[in-house]
Amino acid sequence: MSQTAHIPSHRKPRRSASKLALRAGVAGGVLSTIAVAGAAGPANADPVTETIEMPTLGSLDTDLASAVSASAEASQQEALDLSLQAQEKTALEKAAKDAKKAKADADRKAAAEKAEKAEKARQAERERASRTQTRTTLSSSGSSSSDGGSSYDSDTQAPTGSAAAIVAFARAQVGDAYVRGGTGPNSWDCSGLVQAAYRQAGIDLPRVSGSQSSMGTSVSLSNLQPGDILYWGSRSGSYHVAIYVGGGKYVGAQNPSTGVVERSLDWDTPSGAVRIL
Structure with a gap:
């Protein structure tokens, strides 16, 4: 073993090339600035003492971070x-x-x-x-009735008494509006009109069509008389009623589109009829 092996070295550690270059650049810049300032001044001028602060690496990093943040x-x-x-x-x-x-x-x-x-x-x-x-x-x-004529078909007679009152009332409502549940005086549903017409003859009928068609006695459509109640559907479960007015016609509150109308039996043939008078 060498006698100098344990003697600590007094050499200074080498500096990296990048750090040396940076220090050389900063020092060179300072010296150049001072040299230019000295050359530009008068020969007999007093020496200028000036302290130049160089930016540190820390401030450069801060400025760069601020710029990046602002850009983001x-x-x-x-x-x-x-x-x-x-x-x-x-x-x-x-x-x-x-x-x-x-x-x-x-x-x-x-x-x-x-x-x-x-x-x-x-x-x-x-x-x-x-x-x-x-x-x-x-x-x-x-x-022409004075000559023995009739305003109704040969199978019917002109209404008299209670039937005449019922028919007259029903015909007087033709043109009125149809309103579900309507009982007059200017709007009706089918059973409301029949009930009101029979009231003119002093007869009280139930309010709904099914009950009205269950009243009285059943008659055929070929043997109708003015004032008979026509019904559509079954007799005890009818869904629509009207009043036969003679001459093969009836008056009824049909629907919201037509209101109260007088129509031929052929226009909408009923299912049957009942006679109460």
Whole structure:
């Protein structure tokens, strides 16, 4: 073993090349600045003593971190702005689409209501024309009754007494509205009209059609008399009733579309009839 093996070395540790270059660059910059300042001054000028503070590596790292943070914040804000713009655009497009659909629905509804109103007007006109024709026919038949004629079919007789009161009342309501549960004076349902008509003759009938058609005695449709109650469905479970007024016709509160009408038996043939008078 060498005698110097345990003697500690007095050599200074080597510095890395990058650190030496950095120190050399900083020192060279300081010396260059001082040299330029000395050369530019007058020959007899007093020596200038100036302390130049150089940025430290710590401050450079802080500035770099601040710049990176600011850039990240700017990028995040820009992304947020773009997202908001996209959301606003989507919302505007949806609102425009909804408005267009709502307008189309409103137009269709208005067109349907207009068509329904026009159809009701045409139907009302047909009803008025029918009533006018009926009145004309009755008037003509009445004028010939003095010659022994009749305003009714050969199988019926002109109503008299209670039947006449019932028929007259029923015909007076033709043109009134149909309202479910209606009992007058200007709107009726089928059984409400029959009940009110029979009340003119001093006869109290049940309120509903099934009970009304169960009253009295059953008669065939070929042997009807004015004032008979016509029914649709079974006798004890009828769903509609009307009053036979003679001449092969009846008066009844049909439905909300037609209201109270006078129609031929052939228009809607009833299931049967009962006689109470």
